[in-house]
Amino acid sequence: MGLPDTDVTGRSLPQSGAWAKAAREDAQARLHAMGLPGRRDEYWKYTRPDTLIADDPAPAAVFHTDEAPLYDGIDRVKVVFIDGVFDAAASDPLELAGVEIERLETAAQTDIHWAKGLYGTLETNGQTPVARPLAALNTAYATDGVLIRVTGKADKPVSLIYRHENDASDAILHHVVKLEAGADLTLLENGPAAARFNKVLEVDVADGAAFHHVRAQGRDHERQAVTHIFARLGRESTFKSFTMTVNGRLTRNECVIELTGDDAVAHVAGAAMGDGEFHHDDTVFITHDAVNCESRQVFKKVLRNGATGVFQGKILVKPDAQKTDGYQKSQSLLLDDDAQFYAKPELEIYADDVICSHGSTTGAIDDEALFYLRSRGVPEVLATDLLVLAFLAEAIDEIEDEAIAEDVVSRLDAWLQRRRD
Template identity: 60%
Template sequence: MPDAATLTQQVPTVEGHGAPAPDALSLRLGEVPAAGPTAAARAAAAARLRAMGLPRPRDEYWRYTDPAPFNAASPTLLPLDTRADSALFADVDRLRLTFVDDRFDPAESDDLALSGVEILPLSRAEAQPGHWVAEAYGRLEAASQHPVPRPFAALNTATATDGAVIRVTGVVTKPVQIVYRRSDPAADVVCHHVLRLDDGAELTLLENGLVGARGNVVIEADLAPGARLHHIAAHRAGHARVAVTHLFARVAEGAALKSFTLSLDGAHVRSEAMVEMAGDDAVAHVAGAVLGNGEGFHHDDTIFVTHGALNGESRQVFKKVLKNGATGVFQGKILVKPGAQKTDGYQISQALLLDEKSQFLAKPELEIYADDVRCSHGSTTGAIDETAMFYLRSRGVPREQAIVLLVLSFLADALAEIEDEALRERVSDRLEQWLTAQAGTLG
């Protein structure tokens, strides 16, 4: 695949203008909005992106995942499908925000008024002079650009067209759900959500649907002392999904972040989480369950947790089930800064390969500058346990159904990171339905 440099050469000179061809980065950036409260943040992000450039395959953090589909000036057309919308979370009492392509759709969304939380689409917040989003927008993204650059997050901050701006002031009684829908088969969606949780506030954020023909989603979550954020994302199965997502979180004293992502299928997905443990006794759990079936499947989880305070507890639990030539990637890091004593950091990444054509690439990293910490990491790649398989079959469970049970068994530790039992069961049921439907191609 071409890197940024060769892409530049491939762009033809626009006929009749004598002006030099725009480079890949300019093509990718397009027009950056120059007015409104976030204009300064957007301009700064564009400058950051120009300084770091688009990623190249030889970059350390892009060694396992080809950036070309994200670098390309426009996405590959993704035909709209006629399947009914995923019913996941449909029976949960929640406040629903719907984004159709790159815009908030009020007609498909619930009334935004809810006790303990202020919700506005980004496009509306930007129209309000003096809105707090001006201060918050792009701040955590900018802070997370070192030591590893996240070019597509900077691109997102510079060019996002909409998103949800949420300030949580109390304990919110029902989950807020972000749903992505598609109306344009060529939509190149850039969404940017900004969450601010005040002292002791608590929110459950659900996220599901399919983001554009190509999606770039950023969530910035700033958790004040004692705040709790539960984030559950379930990406809709879609074989050709191309998406890059970033979760940036700052977790203050005694605050807790619990994030879980379910990914079923997809073509090329990079999912990053950057968590800063900024206050003492902070907790952050980031987990993911991924199922990939087919040669076109490539899923990359890139996680970076920085402990900068005392007694922090972080967990990374990532499980991938891969079949028929699918590729899974995990790059996970725990950085313990000097003085972040009593840190308890844990990281596990595991792959279950259902055949010999699939592969899992893992790069676990620990970097520790404090001497009184407990940090552990592990990574395993394995096949179906034939003893367990025989046990199930000897009880009358056919092989295909036994694989479903053993896959669920393998993923259970990741799903266990969903704290709310009812929500966990819904995600688990969704997973089981999908697996059962796929059973014939898994065995």
């Protein structure tokens, strides 16, 4: 794809005040310099970026369901976006003790803002050694999102809800979360957002702060999404992120984490379940740049009927990052011969006193376990679903909050049951 001097994507930069204007122009320049991803890019070897970078999104029918929304029983501050646009009427007041929540669209009009040093900054840090052009595109052209500054321990989660109402919507959202020292926040996300969704979440976790993130990507069959998380972790901080993905034609979730303070902990997990035209790509890059940090990746995929899963996961341990404990697990359960899974686990270690392990497996349902369940009277389809949930359990276990984890499990359970009925 040729890159004209301006507006590579045919878009124009949103109207902004000084700080956002600078960040957006810088991002536009980065995008120009690196170009859009192409099929020959090594980093896009297993996932075709074509539809993600096309001028217009492929239409995606809105998925209608009568089930209760996810996290329904959980007390939270709801922030609703419809096809990528904040909807104040559908949202709760953006108020939470110890937390400032602002809409990007508004905050971007000011000249001075605390997000100046973060918006696009963590994304920029994450552009080396591997370019992530769609994240730069996001920083440049995102029109909406939230800027969250956490100064204390939030007593309930902030819940970003992405509704999809227009079959042809193309949404770009950019969120920044800044956790001050010792702060604590749980961020929930759910919903398909749009026919095509490009989202960046930048998270700065200061010393001793904790960030928990649980997201469920929408079930609209044809939706496409490319998302990036860029996180920077200070000393003794915690970052835990879990993503559940069921359906969606194309999903590329990148997660880029930098452990910059000693004794920090980062966990990233994902449970994905795909049937038919489903392509799900988890691309993770974790950099250990401090002493005695722990990182853990647990990704599970259940695939059938030609569904495709991709895992590219890297742990980079810098020379001074001694006592690193890095763990990476990526597994797929292929329910038939047509499903495919590509895994590229990578460890690059420059320190000598570290423990790093990775394991990637692809397998079918365990026949012994299946027979055991059936011999107790559990019908084969139900037994298979029990084993599917069991397979995903290790990833779901990464969710610390029990009520949220239960919600996720019961949701998966209900979806599987619908398929059976």
